[in-house]
Each structure stands twice: as structure tokens, then as C-alpha cells.
Amino acid sequence: MGQGNKTQTGVNEFILLGLSSDWGTQVFLFVLILAMYLVTIVGNFLILLLIRLDSRLHTPMYFFLSVLSLVDLCYTNSFAPQMLAHLLSVQKSIPFMSCVLQLYISLSLGGSEFFLLGAMAYDRYVAVCHPLHYTVIMHGGLCLGLAAGCLVVGFVNSLMQTIITFRLPLCHNVINHFACEILAVLRLACVDISFNKVMVAISGFLLIMLPFSLVLFSYGRIVAAVLHLRSSQGRSKAFGTCASHLTVVCMCFGATIFTYLRPRSASSVEEEKTVALVYAVVAPMLNPLIYSLRNKEVMAALHKVLEKFRGKG
Template sequence: MGQENKNQTWVSEFILLGLSRDWGIQVSLFVLILAMYLVTIVGNALMLLLIRLDSRLHTPMYFFLSVLSFVDLCYANSIAPQMLAHLLSAPKSIPFPSCVFQLYTSLALGGSEFFLLGAMAYDRYVAVCCPLHYTVLMHKGLCLGLAAGCLVAGFMNSLMETIITFRLPLCHNVINHFACETLAVLRLACVDISFNKVMVAISGFLVIMIPCSLVLFSYVRIVTAILHIRSTQGRSKAFGTCASHLTVVCMCFGATIFTYLGPQSASSVEEEKMVALFYAVVAPMLNPLIYSLRNKEVMAALQKVLEKFRKRITGKMGI
């Protein structure tokens, strides 16, 4: 115990090793991540705008999608700006309070997204299996309650995991990651972290498996209902309402399961970075693209907005 106290140091800031120490690679990553970040901001903001402006999109499905877009916007802003700044700077330092805040917000928003995907699966289940009662079952109060519950669950889980992570005495301040991530910070501890890793694993398991179970239940019922539809056109339409959501579910759940519940190995630290980069930068960018490009209603709303914009511009120019 005395040796542990002797080696323990007070940490006022952390140094992030980032993705690479090669300057050329860092510049290339900066350009690539900046482009993806801008697409994320524009894509999710545009999705929110379209849902707000087009009355045809004022349905439970698009309400949940708007909440998902808002969460993706916040999630991208919790990590990407700091990552971009660090790619062109040295040393890559982050103050202790900022590190705590980044870990808390990123965990909270990531957890909220998983719960939202579960709520969206339930919405698709009601739409396909109970179409005649859809508007009655998925009323405004239930939608608001589900969305609020998803956010509360995500933020409460993050609070617990953040406390578990930063209550430990730290021996050094160099984080082998591009952001303040739970497992990367735990590796700095002066004491045995077996219990903390178990608690983090349980936390991650619950955040993943609770919504994942709801998704599986919903899609088993959805597939069963679709198989009972006689017409090919009816089956195609029913599946089309779920395809985008199912694509996002597989992408998000798959990446996180690989990171937190997969087998640990010597190369797991670098693998964690790559998966975390995918989830922090790529996933928030792909979500609005998947939902817009595969959705005729969203594309129609986009065309409507662009047409109004074109008329205003031509009107002002007197054309």
C-alpha cells in the first residue's frame, strides 16, 4: 500500500498518444476526418431540418430519427474537434476536467443511441405488426417518454462508469488513445483494476444487451409478420420500412460488441482505437446517409426544400 501511494501522482492533465506519430499520416488523417466531420454536421443538421419542415415526416419513426440525429451531432462534437486539433499540434494534452467531461458525454451519448435504436425497433414492430393501431399505440406521450427514458438511461449509466474510472489513483498521465476512453484511462491506474474492468464490462453488457434484446424480439415478430404477407409488393414495402434501421443497428452494435465484449489480445489496444474511430467519426456520418438515401419520403422532403430554395433564389434574381 505504501509503495502504491509513493508511486501515485496527482494528474492535472493527460497526454494523448493519438492515432500516429508520423506527421504525414497525421496531416492525411486531419483532412480525412475533417471531411467526415463536416459531412456529419451537415447530414444530421439537414435531417433535423427536413423533419422539422415537412409535415409528412411528423410521425413517430421520424421523431425518433430526429432524436438520433441530434445525439449523433452531439456525439461527433464531443470527440472530433479535439481530435482534429491534436492531429496538428504537439503535445496532445487535455486538462483533467475536460477528459472527465469528454468521457462522460461520449459514454452518455453512445449509450443513449443504443437505447434509441431499441426504441426505434419497437416502433417498427408496431408499424408492421399492428398497422391499424399504430397511431393509437405510438402516441406523442409514449414517444416523448421513450426518448426521455433512453437519454436518462444513457446518462445514468455513463455517470456510474465515469465514477468507476476516475476514482482510481493514477500512476502516469499518458493515454494510449486519441480520446479519453474508459479502458484506456483504466490502464493508467496504480492499483489492480480487475474489479473495475468487470464493472465496466457489466455496464457495457447491459447497455448493449437490453436494447439488443428488444431489437431481436421486435425483428423476430416483424419477420414473422412479413412472411404472412401474401403479396410480394407488400412484403417489399414492409421490409423497406425496417431496412435502414436494421443496417444502422448492425453497424453500431457490431462495432461496440467487438470493442467491449470481444476477446482481449496484445493488439487489442490498436484495434480499440480503430473501432472507436469508426464509431466516433464514421457511424454518425453514415446514419443520416443511410436513412436518407434509402428513404423515399426523406428524399422527397429534400427535393421539396431544394425546390423552395431555388424559387427564392430565382425570385430574388428576377429570373
């Protein structure tokens, strides 16, 4: 168990309790998570490859999608390999500095993804509401600036949160989670963490609710514009273009709002782990499936690449 009364400077490693202590359950979870992890790697890599190879996908919408796929790849790799190894291990330990790095990377990429979803919503708003000026407004410089800004905000916020979290004195080193997640690490502190809770709440509001508000505003304007279209075919096409993005938005924002912006309770720890698992493993796996299966342009690009390989074969 934990190393009682040891402070942060005396902790060399952390012990992760993981998702379950039952061996049969751990084996089942290993097979399930491994399958989802492989689908995540293949799916997101395929999205990146298709966007790179097909010139028809060299548009702002697919630029943001490629950045999202890259973020998802890095995010799931910060959790999944360690989780898989621990599911088949008796001792689920992680070195102190590896825990710090994992927390920093996961917070950085998670925060960046929220703002990327906001940028993607703005892109769809411009495409639907200002189609004649779309290429002028969403020029290359703006797209690069928005993507870079999303990453910078995520990494700066994460640096602040990581520093103030690991400066706390820690009473023990047993983390009731499958990874070094900020709320789980804060529970190890020997001192009052009211300031940290306030900072997490402020950070959650800025990184979750601000882009979520942008998404709601963008899609509110989109719905209003689409409903004024005379052509039912035009309305169907406009809604179809946005449906995939809305599915991803509901999944990502719903999971994080449930975890970070709801009242705490003693029974919420296991629920937090379940929701974190959805966001860390399930969401990165579903994103490429949602965007590819519901997107005719991506499927056309895939067929084109497959035809080339068949022709060479």
C-alpha cells in the same frame, strides 16, 4: 512520457498518443476526418431541418430519427474537434477536467443511442405487426417517454462509470488513445481494476445486449409478419422500411460488441482505437446518409425544400 508514481490528485492533464506518430499519416487523417466531420454536421443538421419543416415527417419514426441525429451531432462533437486539433499538434494534451467531461459525455450519448435504436426497432415492430393500432400505441406521450428514458439511462450509467473510473489512483498520464475512452483510462491505474472491469462488463451487457435483444426480437416478429403477407409489393415495402434501421444497428452494435464484450488481449489496443474511430466518426456520418438515400419520404422532403428555395431565388 508519463509522470511516474503520480496519483489521480497529482495529474493536471493527460497526454494522448493519438492515432499515429507519423506526420504524413497525421496530415492524411486530418483531411479525411475533417471531411467526414463536415459531412456528419451537414447531414445530421439536414435531417433535423427536414423533419422540422415537413409535416409529413411528423411521425414517431421520424421523431426517433431526429433524436438519433441530435445525439450523433453531440457525440461526434465530443471527439472530433479535439482529434482534428491534435492531428496537427506536437503536444496532444487534454486538461484533467476536460478528460472527465469528455468521458462522461461520450459514455452518456453512446449508451443513449443503443436504447434509441431499440426504441426505433419497437416502433417498426408496431408499424408492421400492428398497423391498425399504430397511432394509438405510438402516441406522443409514449414517444417522449421512450426518448427521455433512453437519455436518462445513458447519462445515469455514464455518471456511475465516470465516478468509479476517476476515483482510481493513476500511475501516469499518457493515454494510448485519441480520446479519453474508459478502457484506455483504466490502463493508467496503479491498483487492481477487477471491480471496474466487472462494472464495465455489466454496463456493456445492460446497455448493449438488452437493446440488441429488443432489436432482434422486434425484427424477428417483423420478418415473421412480413413473410405472411400475400402481396410481394407489400413485403418489399415492409422490408424496405426496416432496411435502413437494420444497417445502422449492425454497424453500431457490431463495433461496440467488438470493443467492449470480447476477451481482452495485449494486441487489442490498436484495434480498439480503430473501432472507436469508426463509432465516433464514421457511424454518425453514415447514419443520415443511410436514412436519407434509402428513404423515399426523406428524399421527397428534401426535394420539396429545394424547390421552395429555387422558387424564392
